[in-house]
Amino acid sequence: MTRRRPRLLSMVLAAAVVVAANVAAARSDKQIDLSANRRFTLSPESRGLARAVPAPLHVTAFLNAGGPAARDARFLLSRYHEVNHRITSSVVDPDTHPGEARRFGVGRYATVVLTYRGRRVDAPDAEELEVSTAILRLLRGGTKTVCALTGHGEPDLSDTSPDGLSEAASALGHNSFEPRQLDLTTGPSATVPPDCAAVLELGPRQALLPREIDALNAYTRAAGRLLVVASPLSSADPNPLLAPWGLHFLGGLVLDPARSQGVDQSDVVLEDLPSANPVAQAVGRLEFPAGGGLVVDGGLRDGLTVSVLARTSPRSYVAPHPDASIAFGPDSVPGPVVVAAAADDSRVEATGEQRVPGASGPRIVRTRVVVTGADTWLTNGFLDHLGNRRLLLNAVSWLALEEPLVAATSRPNLSRPLPLTPERRARILVVTVGLVPGAIVGLGLLVAFSRRRARP
Amino acid sequence: MALALLLVACGHSPGRPAVDRLVADGPAGFVGISVVASGGREAALPRDEWARVAPLLAARRLDHPEPLSSYGLDQPQARLVYRPRAGGRLDVDLGAPSFDGRLLYARPARAAHVYLLAADSLRPLLALAGVVLPPPA
Numbered sequence: 001m002t003r004r005r006p007r008l009l010s011m012v013l014a015a016a017v018v019v020a021a022n023v024a025a026a027r028s029d030k031q032i033d034l035s036a037n038r039r040f041t042l043s044p045e046s047r048g049l050a051r052a053v054p055a056p057l058h059v060t061a062f063l064n065a066g067g068p069a070a071r072d073a074r075f076l077l078s079r080y081h082e083v084n085h086r087i088t089s090s091v092v093d094p095d096t097h098p099g100e101a102r103r104f105g106v107g108r109y110a111t112v113v114l115t116y117r118g119r120r121v122d123a124p125d126a127e128e129l130e131v132s133t134a135i136l137r138l139l140r141g142g143t144k145t146v147c148a149l150t151g152h153g154e155p156d157l158s159d160t161s162p163d164g165l166s167e168a169a170s171a172l173g174h175n176s177f178e179p180r181q182l183d184l185t186t187g188p189s190a191t192v193p194p195d196c197a198a199v200l201e202l203g204p205r206q207a208l209l210p211r212e213i214d215a216l217n218a219y220t221r222a223a224g225r226l227l228v229v230a231s232p233l234s235s236a237d238p239n240p241l242l243a244p245w246g247l248h249f250l251g252g253l254v255l256d257p258a259r260s261q262g263v264d265q266s267d268v269v270l271e272d273l274p275s276a277n278p279v280a281q282a283v284g285r286l287e288f289p290a291g292g293g294l295v296v297d298g299g300l301r302d303g304l305t306v307s308v309l310a311r312t313s314p315r316s317y318v319a320p321h322p323d324a325s326i327a328f329g330p331d332s333v334p335g336p337v338v339v340a341a342a343a344d345d346s347r348v349e350a351t352g353e354q355r356v357p358g359a360s361g362p363r364i365v366r367t368r369v370v371v372t373g374a375d376t377w378l379t380n381g382f383l384d385h386l387g388n389r390r391l392l393l394n395a396v397s398w399l400a401l402e403e404p405l406v407a408a409t410s411r412p413n414l415s416r417p418l419p420l421t422p423e424r425r426a427r428i429l430v431v432t433v434g435l436v437p438g439a440i441v442g443l444g445l446l447v448a449f450s451r452r453r454a455r456p
Numbered sequence: 457m458a459l460a461l462l463l464v465a466c467g468h469s470p471g472r473p474a475v476d477r478l479v480a481d482g483p484a485g486f487v488g489i490s491v492v493a494s495g496g497r498e499a500a501l502p503r504d505e506w507a508r509v510a511p512l513l514a515a516r517r518l519d520h521p522e523p524l525s526s527y528g529l530d531q532p533q534a535r536l537v538y539r540p541r542a543g544g545r546l547d548v549d550l551g552a553p554s555f556d557g558r559l560l561y562a563r564p565a566r567a568a569h570v571y572l573l574a575a576d577s578l579r580p581l582l583a584l585a586g587v588v589l590p591p592p593a
Contacts, residue, residue, distance in 0.1 A: 099526050
């Protein structure tokens with residue numbers, strides 16, 4: 001009897017401690033984020049951005065309501081609301097509520113729509129980097145005009161066929177960029193309008209006129225921003241636009257036996273994105289069908305930085321005369337081949353500073369150019385393949401000097417498609433058929449041998 | 457600890473089957489399967505295509521659906537009609553495509569749930585009855 005009492009007392013005390021701890025925990029908001037990369041804790045930059053939102057901002061994430069992505073999204077978005085109650089959010093299942101998805105023009109799972117003061121920006125994912133960047137774009141306000149060249153056989157921005165660019169135009173529109181067509185082939189003078197935040201040459205089929213080249217070169221030299229998306233399979237030659245910036249087209253067709261989709265070796269999957277340039281950020285992989293190679297020469301002058309954005313595998317090559325043969329031959333150029341690049345040229349001019357009234361001093365002039373050696377990746381049929389859409393938005397944002405948040409908010413997207421390229425298939429075969437069974441057999445032999453030696 | 461485990465077990469609800477079967481039987485269970493368009497045009501499916509729709513597997517089940525009009529099921533654009541060997545008839549209404557065009561809303565006659573079927577496997581069968589499904593976005 002005397003032993004029981006202390007035991008009973010201990011049990012009651014333990015229960016009281018547990019209850020008290022639970023009551024205290026229920027009253028506290030403290031949390032510990034044990035997830036990979038602390039993906040559910042906002043960075044200081046995101047918290048600062050959220051605090052700066054002065055009016056109601058709503059985030060709608062279109063996700064399968066029962067899936068883990070929706071759960072993660074609710075958790076992440078509630079973090080923004082905790083920082084600033086003006087930021088509200090909802091998760092809409094587009095399968096259960098198709099009318100809502102259609103009303104927002106959403107055609108893809110994981111689209112996140114942010115609305116603020118009558119403006120809208122779409123984010124491709126419910127990840128902190130995407131949401132915070134979208135908030136930043138909304139706070140900046142207004143849209144920027146990007147001017148798309150016409151008159152050389154470019155696909156139309158309103159064309160909804162698989163070869164059209166309506167999806168690209170729509171993606172730009174949802175991200176506060178207003179695409180507008182620009183025809184420099186006619187008129188008394190070829191001049192890029194001053195309200196063009198960037199000039200886009202998207203898939204020309206014919207060569208540019210000399211007066212256009214002069215106008216565009218004058219534009220880029222004067223702190224212009226140029227996106228050139230072209231194919232070696234057309235008669236357009238964008239090299240006069242690119243040469244001043246350490247870039248030019250190699251010509252020919254890129255083939256990659258190790259990293260391609262299906263049996264078409266010219267439908268290249270790009271997994272090597274070596275640059276830290278914001279254009280390549282969070283892109284993951286790209287699919288560039290029927291593209292050509294680029295040559296990058298970054299050593300032209302001080303202040304010019306040329307980045308390789310994407311390149312093919314070491315087993316790839318450029319077939320210089322694809323009409324005749326696509327087999328690797330003596331005149332083929334072996335890989336890896338650069339297929340996307342960016343140039344950033346900053347230089348100081350003696351005069352022209354206008355930010356300080358009444359003063360005129362040196363100013364920094366900054367030119368940015370992005371070029372890809374393929375153009376099909378941008379069309380409606382391919383824009384949603386792998387990271388293609390992200391590349392387009394990153395490129396235009398970087399050109400328009402709207403760089404996404406970097407560093408602290410850059411957390412890897414944990415759900416990424418994995419194309420089964422021939423290289424990857426070979427690796428899987430070696431591991432599953434060779435290494436793993438071999439290791440098991442080896443271990444068994446080792447154990448058997450050890451036992452035999454241990455017998456008296 | 458045992459009490460905690462018991463509580464967790466009580467709170468755990470058995471999961472749904474991994475795949476919902478709108479029609480459970482395979483091709484051998486039927487004497488005929490056809491597609492009937494909303495305009496009345498009927499096309500009998502070739503026997504070698506029956507495996508696409510028998511068993512009829514759903515990609516997803518909506519547990520709390522909106523009104524049927526949201527899914528085009530108030531006026532289905534087509535109907536799959538199954539004639540079992542044992543007699544009778546099974547109807548599955550086919551509504552509108554999902555928001556991205558990759559799935560199609562469906563509902564067995566008098567069923568409470570709405571299901572989503574893969575549009576790609578149904579597209580050629582519906583075309584036999586003159587029903588054109590747009591390609592996915």
